[in-house]
Structure formats: C-alpha cells, structure tokens
Amino acid sequence: MSDTAAAAENGANPEHTRGGTYSVKGKEFTRDTRYINTRITADGQDGFPVEPGRYRLIAARACPWANRAIIVRRLLGLEDALSMGLAGPTHDARSWTFDLDPGGRDPVLGIERLQEAYFKRDPDYPRGITVPAVVDARTGAVVTNDFAQMTLDLSTEWREHHREGAPDLLPDAHRDEMDDVNRRVFTEVNNGVYRCGFAGSQEAYDDAYARLWTALDWLEDRLRDRRYLVGDTITEADVRLFTTLARFDAVYHGHFKCNRQKLAEMPVLWAYARDLFQTPGFGDTVDFRQIKEHYYIVHKDINPTGIVPVGPDLSGWVTPHGREALGGRPFGDGTPPGPVREGERVDPANTPLS
Numbered sequence: 001m002s003d004t005a006a007a008a009e010n011g012a013n014p015e016h017t018r019g020g021t022y023s024v025k026g027k028e029f030t031r032d033t034r035y036i037n038t039r040i041t042a043d044g045q046d047g048f049p050v051e052p053g054r055y056r057l058i059a060a061r062a063c064p065w066a067n068r069a070i071i072v073r074r075l076l077g078l079e080d081a082l083s084m085g086l087a088g089p090t091h092d093a094r095s096w097t098f099d100l101d102p103g104g105r106d107p108v109l110g111i112e113r114l115q116e117a118y119f120k121r122d123p124d125y126p127r128g129i130t131v132p133a134v135v136d137a138r139t140g141a142v143v144t145n146d147f148a149q150m151t152l153d154l155s156t157e158w159r160e161h162h163r164e165g166a167p168d169l170l171p172d173a174h175r176d177e178m179d180d181v182n183r184r185v186f187t188e189v190n191n192g193v194y195r196c197g198f199a200g201s202q203e204a205y206d207d208a209y210a211r212l213w214t215a216l217d218w219l220e221d222r223l224r225d226r227r228y229l230v231g232d233t234i235t236e237a238d239v240r241l242f243t244t245l246a247r248f249d250a251v252y253h254g255h256f257k258c259n260r261q262k263l264a265e266m267p268v269l270w271a272y273a274r275d276l277f278q279t280p281g282f283g284d285t286v287d288f289r290q291i292k293e294h295y296y297i298v299h300k301d302i303n304p305t306g307i308v309p310v311g312p313d314l315s316g317w318v319t320p321h322g323r324e325a326l327g328g329r330p331f332g333d334g335t336p337p338g339p340v341r342e343g344e345r346v347d348p349a350n351t352p353l354s
Contacts, residue, residue, distance in 0.1 A: 021301045028204035035146040041157045052081040061287040062089040062294030064243035065147040066132040072151040075281040077163020089290035095129040165335030174231045188215030197256030227328035245273040251295040275323040280336040289350035314352040
C-alpha cells in the first residue's frame with residue numbers, strides 16, 4: 001500500500017502528510033485495513049468475472065504489498081491473462097504516478113495518477129490511494145485494492161488461466177497452518193517493521209521493536225530444520241515473508257530503526273531469504289534502487305535530507321545458501337516460471353542477479 005495512505009490511516013493530518021509526515025507524536029502506528037473488497041471471481045459474484053485481458057494489475061516495485069502480487073502473478077504465469085502497469089518509486093500525498101512510462105501515462109489506462117482510477121470508482125473516494133490495485137480496463141475504475149485477498153484469488157479464481165506447471169501456493173493439506181503463520185507474520189513482521197518506523201513515541205517504538213524481534217527469532221528457529229515456512233514447497237506464506245526480508249537490510253534496519261541485527265547477521269533467515277531470492281519469480285521481481293528511493297525520499301519526517309544511501313552491498317544475495325540440504329521441492333509437482341517477459345524486467349543495474 002502507499003505509505004502516504006498508511007500515514008493518513010495512522011491519524012496524520014493531511015496537511016502534514018503532504019509534507020512527508022508519517023508518524024503521529026505520542027501515537028503508535030495502527031494500519032487501517034479497510035480496503036475495496038470487491039472480488040474478481042470465476043463466477044463473477046461481485047459483478048466482475050475473471051476474463052483474460054479485461055483487468056490490469058497496478059503495482060510498484062518499491063512496495064512490499066504490491067511486490068507480493070507481482071511475485072504471485074509471475075509464479076502462476078498469469079502474464080497473458082492479467083496485464084501489469086508499474087508506478088514509479090516515489091509519490092506525493094495525492095497518488096502514485098506513472099512517471100516510468102513514456103509521457104508519464106500508463107499505456108493501457110491512459111492515466112497519469114492511479115488516483116484517477118480510484119475516482120472513476122468513487123468520485124469522493126475518501127481513503128489512501130494504494131497499490132496493488134486491480135483496474136477494470138473497460139471502465140478505467142479500480143475493482144479492488146485488497147492486497148491480501150488479491151493474491152489468494154489469483155491462486156484460486158484465476159486457476160483456469162495458470163501456466164502449465166504452475167505451483168500450488170495454497171495447498172489444502174497445509175491451509176490451516178499457513179493461515180496461522182500468515183496472521184503472525186503479518187501482524188508482527190510485515191506490519192511490525194512499520195510499527196517501529198512510524199512509532200510516535202518511545203514507548204510505542206519499544207513495544208513494536210520487542211514484538212518484531214520476538215517474531216524474527218521465532219522464524220529463525222522455525223526455519224532451522226525446514227526449507228519453507230509450511231510444508232516442503234513454496235507457498236503464499238513464503239511470498240508474504242520474503243517481501244519484508246528483501247527490504248530489511250536496505251531500509252528497515254536503519255530507516256525504520258529495526259536494528260538489533262541485520263538480516264545478514266541472522267544465519268537461518270539470511271540463508272532462507274537468499275534461497276528464495278535465487279528462485280525464479282522472487283529475486284527477479286526485486287528492484288533495490290526503487291525500494292531505497294521510495295522509503296528514503298518519501299518519508300521526509302524520518303529522513304528529512306532525502307539522501308538515499310549507496311549501500312548496502314547487494315552481492316551477498318547471490319552467494320550460496322546451502323538450503324538444498326534440507327530437501328523440499330520448491331515448485332512441488334510444478335515447474336519454475338520461464339524468463340521474465342520483455343518490458344517487465346528489473347533494470348539490471350538495480351539487482352545483483354544481473
């Protein structure tokens with residue numbers, strides 16, 4: 001989601017948000033999870049049936065919540081069924097913008113700001129303009145920005161359009177366990193880093209910090225003798241954790257003060273993250289330059305100079321991880337996705353995979 005939206009949802013004055021203020025003095029960060037929960041389903045129960053070519057996923061490589069959707073779409077091979085537009089890494093209080101595209105407009109929707117698609121849905125839309133969002137290309141209006149449900153539906157409702165060999169990211173045999181893991185990872189880790197970074201008091205920060213590191217220690221122990229979070233294959237749970245780990249040393253450790261250790265100093269989690277990063281569909285979606293630009297430029301109250309750090313050294317992401325010794329089958333009975341599509345590749349200068 002947009003960090004501008006996160007700030008507004010945390011109770012920040014809109015005027016302050018325009019100035020890049022994301023924490024509220026004396027308050028802990030509380031994420032408002034009220035999203036547009038319309039679903040795109042095989043039976044079209046909400047009025048939006050799955051139709052190849054009709055919808056456009058709008059994402060941003062900088063955003064961890066959007067990165068989930070990018071990964072799942074690629075793993076499942078939905079590129080031909082669901083097109084993708086990418087907003088640039090920075091934005092103002094109004095909206096994410098399409099400044100990466102020629103003329104500053106999304107080539108399919110023809111809009112400069114994602115805000116336009118939200119206002120097509122509701123001219124008085126009152127909440128933050130968030131990514132990921134799925135837009136109906138016929139009308140130009142947002143259908144949903146419910147990032148958690150979005151990837152679940154890509155696995156289930158869009159199944160008819162999956163590539164041959166697509167992995168099962170939601171295995172029935174492990175669904176209850178996966179749901180439990182996902183809940184803890186979301187509250188304590190995915191959102192936990194934001195609770196640290198946007199804390200408005202020392203007390204709120206101290207509490208968030210303790211909760212985050214309790215959860216990371218739990219994950220370090222859980223993954224010590226198993227290759228993946230749930231079962232012996234990659235699942236949605238791994239996707240959800242990965243996008244936070246990929247940003248940890250680059251931004252969360254310093255920028256959000258999550259600094260007990262670097263990810264690279266936690267041997268199990270660091271090896272696990274490298275294993276996923278080196279798996280097709282994960283690292284090839286990560287753009288470290290855009291990630292750093294987003295956090296360090298947009299969050300002006302946390303980083304008032306707007307200086308983007310040069311480090312950290314990214315070469316460690318492609319070093320051997322040794323996790324194969326734990327067994328497991330990354331794609332289960334499926335196969336890895338093919339090469340990244342032309343036009344969707346990360347700039348080679350921004351990833352150590354190049």
